[in-house]
Amino acid sequence: MRRVKVWPEVWPLRVPFVIARGGRSEVGVVVVSLEEEGLTGIGECTPYARYGETAASVQAQITSLLDKLEQGMTREQLQHALPAGAARNAVDSALWDLESQKLNSDLWRLTDVVRPVSVEMAQTVSIDSPEVMASGALALWQNGARLLKIKMDNALITERLVAIRAAVPEATLIVDANESWHSEGLAARCQLLADLGIAMLEQPLPAAEDAPLANFIHPLPICADESCHTRESLPQLAGRYEMVNIKLDKTGGLTEALALAAAAQAAGLEVMLGCMLCTSRAISAALPLTSGARFVDLDGPTWLAQDATGALDFRCGKIVLSEGFAQ
Ligand SMILES: [Mg+2]
Incomplete structure (x- = not known):
């Protein structure tokens, strides 16, 4: 059985970042870890307000899959379980990372x-x-x-x-x-x-x-x-x-x-x-x-x-x- 963890993090910026939509001095990300057979796959996403995402909404999306993720949901299954966006990215990335480690390989290979x-x-x-x-x-x-x-x-x-x-x-x-x-x-x-x-x-x-x-x-x-x-x-x-x-x-x-x-x-x-x-x-x-x-x-x-x-x-x-x- 996989152990799934989801948590938000806030990272301060070195200098403000300003684009047409406004400026910011920190960035909030959501991190997912998937632990299985002693290995831990990590995935990170950045929820984006322009696309209606917040750290809370993204965490809720990921949490809605908790049971299925714990039971071994695959990347293929994930594609149909969540819409495109930050939440699916964090989980997809964690699954790729876990897969790489299980095969003693890397994303390139x-x-x-x-x-x-x-x-x-x-x-x-x-x-x-x-x-x-x-x-x-x-x-x-x-x-x-x-x-x-x-x-x-x-x-x-x-x-x-x-x-x-x-x-x-x-x-x-x-x-x-x-x-x-x-x-x-x-x-x-x-x-x-x-x-x-x-x-x-x-x-x-x-x-x-x-x-x-x-x-x-x-x-x-x-x-x-x-x-x-x-x-x-x-x-x-x-x-x-x-x-x-x-x-x-x-x-x-x-x-x-x-x-x-x-x-x-x-x-x-x-x-x-x-x-x-x-x-x-x-x-x-x-x-x-x-x-x-x-x-x-x-x-x-x-x-x-x-x-x-x-x-x-x-x-x-x-x-x-x-x-x-x-x-
Ligand atoms: Mg652009």
């Missing part, structure tokens, strides 16, 4: 993906004045980051992006508006981004109002984040987006995320891999998806004042995987 020595990833510049954003971008560039993700709201677009581009002329820049822009003037705004050499624009319009994206030829790729949760989202994205941002907290875990990545690529969409604010536990569960992703955006733990035990080796702009890893 279980998913048939070759483990790289390191993974290049984006470092995020959160919303501030043009000057502060530009100096923040320059500091990340000087510390080794080559891909920067610029958070944006609906103000000072030109001022902020021109200042940042001037500070880091050679950096690859991606912009995330988190649904804060409007369809009026969007084509011109996209042209501005293209002229500044921005490599991609993430979720400019609200998910429920993204139809106007089909009305003009995009001068740069547009990526669906809030508009793309699982494979069920894909039919609505055609003609509007060229890329999808896959996050385990949206797909409800690696199981559906792998299926979504394959289906998206088969539909001609490029893949980006993202995360919520979280600890290394949540990032570890997503690592096999870095293979085949055009952009990897897994810097959540770098915003924490302190990461969880067994933290991944984050350097500025990359995760180093080669050291201290059991073969």
Whole structure:
């Protein structure tokens, strides 16, 4: 019989994290542990208010499965027992972790993906004045980051992006508006981004109002984040987006995320891999998806004042995987 535990944790941030929806100074996560045969699988998720989730609602969802989990519920059964979202991700991740340990293996081997020595990833510049954003971008560039993700709201677009581009002329820049822009003037705004050499624009319009994206030829790729949760989202994205941002907290875990990545690529969409604010536990569960992703955006733990035990080796702009890893 499995022993199941579920608990919330609050992790303070090193500095405030500001996006179009507002700022925050800490992140609440929910952790699941599954103990079986002397082994313990761990999974973590970040409940997200944008998707109607709280730590309490996510804990309640997981607790509703307690009996079945204790009796050995499988990952396949889990996919039908909970909807896509943070709760299913925490359990799915814990089941993958338990499976890895039982087989004396790891996620790379279980998913048939070759483990790289390191993974290049984006470092995020959160919303501030043009000057502060530009100096923040320059500091990340000087510390080794080559891909920067610029958070944006609906103000000072030109001022902020021109200042940042001037500070880091050679950096690859991606912009995330988190649904804060409007369809009026969007084509011109996209042209501005293209002229500044921005490599991609993430979720400019609200998910429920993204139809106007089909009305003009995009001068740069547009990526669906809030508009793309699982494979069920894909039919609505055609003609509007060229890329999808896959996050385990949206797909409800690696199981559906792998299926979504394959289906998206088969539909001609490029893949980006993202995360919520979280600890290394949540990032570890997503690592096999870095293979085949055009952009990897897994810097959540770098915003924490302190990461969880067994933290991944984050350097500025990359995760180093080669050291201290059991073969
Ligand atoms: Mg996003």
